[in-house]
Amino acid sequence: MVDSKKLRRILEERLQQENRSFLFDREKDELRIENEESGKGITVSLPGIVAKWHEKKEKAIDEVIYYVEEALAVMGTDHSLSDQEKNIFPVIRSTSFPKEVEEGVPFFIDEHTAETNIYYALDLGKTYRLIDERLMKKEGWTKERLREMARFNLRSLPTNVKRDEVAGSIFYFLNTNDGYDASRILNDKFLKEMAGQVQGEMTVSVPHGDVLIIGDIRNETGYDVLAQMTMSFFTGGHVPITALSFIYEEGTLEPIFIMAKNRAVERENK
Incomplete structure (x- = not known):
């Protein structure tokens, strides 16, 4: 049986690397995994993972490890929208999904329905980076250009059902x-x-x-x-x-x- 305490220990053991630290928020029951050099990191909610463990067992933990490693791998890396136009896509998220990166920079978001919002992502292969307004300003991209490129690329994806x-x-x-x-x-x-x-x-x-x-x-x-x-x-x-x-x-x-x-x-x- 896995509870939050045991899950925290498992994640720290499997994600342990040089120049990587762990910060535990007891009140929120969240574990933050951070790169000590860049100060960038990712925070995971332990109760949600425990709930999935009851359904998927070890697969639930493997999935978290995979996504954390992929997310940390792209943090702090410079990306260019103009050089990767074909890799820009819209992604649907719940209206409760975070609206900004941890540094307080807002993601570029369009309203969709009462339940969903549209975010935009730069596909990096095994993972992707959600596009924020700082990156758009740095690259000189307008909102209209980003929307048009993302929708164009979306139409190229297969729709077999x-x-x-x-x-x-x-x-x-x-x-x-x-x-x-x-x-x-x-x-x-x-x-x-x-x-x-x-x-x-x-x-x-x-x-x-x-x-x-x-x-x-x-x-x-x-x-x-x-x-x-x-x-x-x-x-x-x-x-x-x-x-x-x-x-x-x-x-x-x-x-x-x-x-x-x-x-x-x-x-x-x-």
Whole structure:
């Protein structure tokens, strides 16, 4: 059994390196891993990892180790937007996701829905760097240029889906694990093409960063299935976004609440 105390010891042992220090915040139950030379680091919340350990066991810890190592590897490294234009992509995040880097510099963020915001990332291969306003100013990039380049690159990503029928409704899953699956919700052409196939009511879900679910809801039971499905993905994802789904109508996304017990659907007032 792993608790916060044991998890902290495991992380410190596996992440130990020369010029690397650990700072533990007992009140918040957070562990910060920091490069002593640069002062840059990453902070992880231990209770969230413990919760995932109960589902995934050692895999949950392996995933944290991987992401911490990748994040620390790119910190303090200079990156150029102009030299890597083809590697700029939009990423969908929850509205509760941090709005700035630890130095207080704000990320460049666009509002998306009541549940989601759009961040922008520079893909570095195994990981990526979220683009902040300081980097944009340094490179002389405007907001419009960044948006246009990110959307253009997004349209080049594949949109192959897997189809599954459950209780009379159809569900399509996009899960390439390239880090931008949820970002396909911003591909208007793709959503319009899917809308042409849907016979019932079309829903779009982004429970976490590595999946996008499109529902062809043809009966009331389909909403129950959708609610259970999105919650399962939401709790099991690396980067949870939202357990709510969206109704897609004429190019717009409207969040909905699904109450499974009486199978009622309420649209959220914007």
